[in-house]
Amino acid sequence: MKTEPFWWEAAKPEPTGVALPDSVSDVLIIGGGYTGLSAALTLAKRGQTVTVLDAEMLGYGASGRNGGMIGNLLKPGLSGLIDSYGVERGCAIYKEALASVEFIKYRIAEEWIDCDLTLTGRFYPAVLEKHYRAMNRDFEIRQKYLDIPEEMVGPDSYAEDVDSSGYKGGLRLYHTGGLHPAKYVTGLTKAAMRAGARIIAPLRAEEIIKTPSGFAVRTAQGEVAGRALLIATNGYGGALFPFLQQRVFPVGSTMIATEELSENLVASLFPTKRMITDTRKMLSYYRPSPDGRRVLLGARPTIFPASPEAQARSLKKTLSSIFPSLQQTAISHVWSGNVAYDFAAMPTIGEHEGVYYAMGYCGSGVAMSGYFGHKAALKILGDPEGETAFDDLPLEDRFYYNGRPWFLPVAMTGYRVRD
Ligand SMILES: Cc1cc2nc3c(=O)[nH]c(=O)nc-3n(C[C@H](O)[C@H](O)[C@H](O)COP(=O)(O)OP(=O)(O)OC[C@H]3O[C@@H](n4cnc5c(N)ncnc54)[C@H](O)[C@@H]3O)c2cc1C
Numbered sequence: 001m002k003t004e005p006f007w008w009e010a011a012k013p014e015p016t017g018v019a020l021p022d023s024v025s026d027v028l029i030i031g032g033g034y035t036g037l038s039a040a041l042t043l044a045k046r047g048q049t050v051t052v053l054d055a056e057m058l059g060y061g062a063s064g065r066n067g068g069m070i071g072n073l074l075k076p077g078l079s080g081l082i083d084s085y086g087v088e089r090g091c092a093i094y095k096e097a098l099a100s101v102e103f104i105k106y107r108i109a110e111e112w113i114d115c116d117l118t119l120t121g122r123f124y125p126a127v128l129e130k131h132y133r134a135m136n137r138d139f140e141i142r143q144k145y146l147d148i149p150e151e152m153v154g155p156d157s158y159a160e161d162v163d164s165s166g167y168k169g170g171l172r173l174y175h176t177g178g179l180h181p182a183k184y185v186t187g188l189t190k191a192a193m194r195a196g197a198r199i200i201a202p203l204r205a206e207e208i209i210k211t212p213s214g215f216a217v218r219t220a221q222g223e224v225a226g227r228a229l230l231i232a233t234n235g236y237g238g239a240l241f242p243f244l245q246q247r248v249f250p251v252g253s254t255m256i257a258t259e260e261l262s263e264n265l266v267a268s269l270f271p272t273k274r275m276i277t278d279t280r281k282m283l284s285y286y287r288p289s290p291d292g293r294r295v296l297l298g299a300r301p302t303i304f305p306a307s308p309e310a311q312a313r314s315l316k317k318t319l320s321s322i323f324p325s326l327q328q329t330a331i332s333h334v335w336s337g338n339v340a341y342d343f344a345a346m347p348t349i350g351e352h353e354g355v356y357y358a359m360g361y362c363g364s365g366v367a368m369s370g371y372f373g374h375k376a377a378l379k380i381l382g383d384p385e386g387e388t389a390f391d392d393l394p395l396e397d398r399f400y401y402n403g404r405p406w407f408l409p410v411a412m413t414g415y416r417v418r419d
Contacts, residue, residue, distance in 0.1 A: 003308045005065045006257035006289070006296065006333040007182035013057030013064055016189070018200045020224050025051040025198070027380055028217055028226030030205040030240070033063035034365065035358050036232035037188040037199075038107070038373030039380075044195035046381060051224055052197060053217065055204035059185035061236050065337035066366060067255065067285050067298050068181040069275035070104060071122055071173075072097040073364040075345035077138045078145065091145050092389035098148065100371035101176055107370060108179070113187030116290035119177035120273040123161035125170040131279035132168040139171060149174040162276050163269045164322045170279075178275045180290050181366065188370070205240060208355070215355070228380045230356040232373060234365070235338030239403060243352045246397040248360045249405040250338035252305075255298035256315045257333040258326065263292050269323055284318055295319065295326065308334045339363040343396045349376055349388060350395065356380055 027043050029036045032054030043050045054060070074081065074097050081090035108117050126132035139152050153161070154169045161172060193199055207218040214227040231241055235250035270276075270288045277285040286297040301314035312334035320327045342348050342360040349358040349372050356379060358372035378386030 001309070001312060001331055002333045003335060004333070005182065005255070005335040006294070007064060007068075007180060008059075010180065011059070011064075011182035011186045013059040013182070013185075015057055016199050016201050018198055020200065020203075020219070020221050021049070021051055021198055023049075024213070025049045025224070025226040027051075027228045027230060027377075028215060028224060029053070029230045029232055030217065031061070031232035031234065031236070032058045032189070032199060032201050033061045033232065033234060034185070034188065034369040035234065035373040035376070036230065037185070037192050038370040039230055039232065039358070039377040040197040040199065040373075041107075041111070041188065041192040041195055042374045042377035043380065044192060044197040046377075048381070050192075050197040051226065052192070052199045052201075053203050053205050053219065053224070054199075054201035055236070056202050058189050058199065058201045059182050060202075062234060062337045062339060062365065063185045063369070064182045065255070065335055066181045067275070067287060067296065068178045068184075068366060069122065069277065069285060069287060070101055070176045070178060070367050071275075071277070071364050072101050072176065072367065073277075074347075075362050079138050079141050082141070087145065089389060094142075094146060096371070096389050097368065098146070100367040103371045103374065104367045107374075108184070108187070111187065111191035113184060113191065115184035115187050116180040117177065118179070118273060118290070119175070120275070122173040122176045122275045122277070123158065123170055124173075124277055124279060125158065125162065125164075125167035126279050127167065128279070129168045132170070135171050135279065160272050161270075161274050163271070167278075172274075176275070178287055178290070179366070184366075208241060210354070228356065229354070230358070230376055230380065232358060232376075234359040234361070234369070235340035237359075241355065241357075242403075244357055244359070245403045246401065247395050248340050248342050248348070249401065251341055251363075251405070252300065252336050253298055253339055253363060254301050254311045254315060254334065254336040255296060256312050256319070256331045257289065258295045258319070259330040259332045260293045261295070261329065265325070266292050266295060269295065269325075284322070286319070286322065294332070295323070295329075297322075308336075311336065339365070343398055344393065346393060347372060347390060348393070348395050349379075349390050350392070351379070
């Protein structure tokens with residue numbers, strides 16, 4: 001069993017072989033995942049000189065390890081957003097999540113990115129009847145205020161989505177789908193480089209220094225200077241920028257891939273090839289591989305850190321409970337990565353002491369990260385199109401959090417009990 005992402009079989013992260021620039025860049029970007037690369041692409045296309053630094057090979061972070069499921073999920077749901085911010089702002093926020101899905105489709109098409117995009121839709125099966133009822137309430141609110149191509153399906157009507165018994169029905173979305181996440185990183189990297197961005201990986205930003213004309217970033221190869229700075233480190237930022245470290249915390253997620261199966265078997269499990277995410281607090285997400293030969297599943301397998309083998313065993317149990325026909329199937333890959341949360345469980349974009357940031361997609365960033373990267377780039381340019389309905393949402397800290405998310409096992413134990 002390999003302990004790196006299945007996706008890297010087709011698109012392994014590699015060094016870019018680019019050196020530090022000897023002149024000041026218009027914009028420095030720290031983090032070369034979807035957020036940073038998307039920002040770099042937008043900026044370079046607008047004629048800016050851009051330098052991106054990534055501590056690892058590009059695609060080493062969540063962008064090269066995720067499930068590749070495109071979605072517009074915001075954790076609070078439309079009803080939660082309306083409760084917190086009122087109808088107008090709540091709907092405006094939700095509409096941007098929808099816009100992020102259209103944006104990723106547009107960008108992939110515009111840049112000719114070959115990343116196995118399939119718009120087969122998404123299905124959220126309800127594990128409990130009360131989940132179905134809650135989902136239906138939120139669905140009715142969305143129907144009232146927004147125009148979304150989605151529908152509720154009852155317990156006897158989801159056979160086209162997934163061949164697994166016991167769900168209480170669910171929500172089917174038609175405008176989303178999936179892609180190959182590591183090929184998408186590669187495609188974005190090439191597009192940004194084509195547009196003129198200088199992308200340097202692996203090279204860690206070790207320190208951010210404020211200068212009279214902007215910022216300098218210290219690295220093992222020397223300092224690099226920029227007039228503006230964007231931090232796009234999501235769940236991997238550590239102590240680089242304490243303001244973000246105190247407000248955005250990493251949460252692990254693990255995935256497995258099965259050995260190669262017959263196409264017929266995989267097609268029988270996913271008749272319409274939809275991406276699936278269930279409704280548990282400790283949720284499972286699963287899908288067919290783009291070539292239709294494997295099943296991939298992700299979740300948080302253990303509350304405390306565990307070996308890849310133990311995590312794979314736990315996820316295999318989950319997989320077999322969903323698809324009993326896969327009980328004897330071997331697992332070929334297991335890998336983990338960090339997603340990033342803030343305390344409001346909402347993506348965050350903004351500026352602090354002149355430093356721009358975009359991150360915290362709460363496990364649903366395949367579409368949103370590229371969209372926020374683009375918006376952050378426009379903000380840096382002072383373009384009013386960079387405004388978002390997320391602007392000025394509070395990014396809170398907590399007195400009990402100092403950069404080590406010790407409370408996660410406690411929260412997860414609570415979630416397990418609820419589930
Ligand atoms: C296992 C897993 C499954 C997921 N599944 C899905 C899914 O199916 N659908 C979905 O919508 N979302 C999913 N996500 C979330 C999604 O992958 C992320 O939201 C998205 O990739 C975030 O992109 P990013 O560019 O902001 O961050 P990342 O891709 O994590 O990039 C951050 C980068 O910053 C770099 N970095 C950090 N510190 C420094 C430094 N000091 N100097 C230089 N570079 C630095 C890191 O090396 C890293 O490459 C999943 C995430 C994981 C981990």
